[in-house]
Amino acid sequence: MKNTQPVVAYENSLFLNFVIDRKYRWIRHFLIIAAIVGIHFLPTSDPPNTDEGKEGWILFTKFISMAILLGFFYINHYVLIPVFLLRNRFLVYGISLLGFCSAIFLMMLILERLDLPFIDKQDETLLDWKDYLVLLILLMVFIAAVSSLKLFKIWIVNLIRFREFETNTLTIQLEQLKSQINPHFLFNTLNNINFLIDENPKLASKVLLKLSDILRNQLYLSKGDTIELKEEVVVLKNILFMEDIRRDKFVVDFQVEEGLDNVRVPHFLFIPFVENVVKHGAHQAMKNGLHVQISFTKAEGRLCFTCINPQKKKANPNDYGGLGLSNIQKRLAIIYPNNYLLEIDEKADFFKVFLSIPIDDGTYAYG
Structure with missing residues (x-):
């Protein structure tokens, strides 16, 4: 509803x-x-x-x-x-x-x-x-x-x-959930930089500059209620880019359907899924040679996000970079009560996430 x-x-x-x-x-x-x-x-x-x-x-x-x-x-x-x-x-x-x-x-x-x-x-x-x-x-x-x-x-x-109390409570919960996302992303990236400092200082410097750019974008973009999908996509691609420079081969298929760039979405909604790719799927390729396949499409007035990555081992579907599937579901339940679809399809050799949310028409109060 x-x-x-x-x-x-x-x-x-x-x-x-x-x-x-x-x-x-x-x-x-x-x-x-x-x-x-x-x-x-x-x-x-x-x-x-x-x-x-x-x-x-x-x-x-x-x-x-x-x-x-x-x-x-x-x-x-x-x-x-x-x-x-x-x-x-x-x-x-x-x-x-x-x-x-x-x-x-x-x-x-x-x-x-x-x-x-x-x-x-x-x-x-x-x-x-x-x-x-x-x-x-x-x-x-x-x-x-x-x-x-x-x-x-x-x-x-x-x-x-x-209603005001309920709204304030939901806003606080959303801010807490978002604050759980950002520190973990920062810690993971700092660990990557620490790994690169000894191996390739120039790459470490490049990653550090890219991290600075990501944090700057997150700082200014988080001041509003929502951001445009194209801005969220930039952050996601930067995360994958920093993983790409760590690997000899890291093939990414990132598709955004035409006409979706200006669709507004909650802040950092898709970052946990991409973090999961980095944690569990960056070490091997799927049968088609891809290390990760991400797409944003539109179907029946809804924004559909699909992320497929291989698994190096059997992963816990509740483990998204330490955040936990339950926290993602809580945030979705607050923003889109009874109006979202999150499907996790875990196979022996790949891990697929499908998320469908309504395209923002101004009726949703984001935190």
Whole structure:
């Protein structure tokens, strides 16, 4: 499955920005207040009341109701949810809501006893437990609606934080895996130079200059997220070149399909495979006379890397110059989750690696 989900999804979402961004806080509060006020002044089909005294009382009760709902909203939003609900104290949270509803109903009973009916009942009966249940249901529906807004915001913020943490973790893992590649390549090359110093100082000097060039390229190329395939190929060919000058005969078939030079790939992704060639396959040739056969091709929108080399002895497929196949697979799994193919074909006389990765279209976050 292709990993096309952005790491931080809210960056291009106006809705999510509006929900979580603090600069829109006052607009959000204004909309909540406007919704509560609007509910109380919705037009009805009831005939207009000509009793000015009763009309004034109805208006007064509406303001009391709005004040109660707003108070209920803000107490729940800033006190009950953070203190109880988010700390998994669900029973205390429920009891608090029940207590708040009971306090409102008690206030309505007191107003009724003062001949100031908070609820204008058509049958002119007193408030009873049925009215309490109706009030409880209405307030619970209201609190569920407004609480869902708060919880949705918290869920989005936590999701973004988790994504950022996950991204940072993957970046650290990738940097660690890359740091395991570079030192080993350096140590191997220094050993080669040490070997050449006594045999051929001029060649040792040439290899040292080539190493300097490789390290310089790696230093500057590693500053971005990816590099072009042609730049990676230069590094791979330089590694093989340094092996070539050590051998009397070292035949390399290195093919790159036309049109792939500008394809972007992660840093140092293919170096471990070429290091494996140097370690296990540089001492003898295959039946076709080649010491190593490397190709980069394109198939069905994917970049395919193939590396074939002979084996001087039975090698451990998990041993890639000390790096280990597991580390290569970890890096591939981080960069291309469920979207890469790595096949190791080990025979008695040759060792073949096939790697297929999607061609970068900008949806992959490299470390």
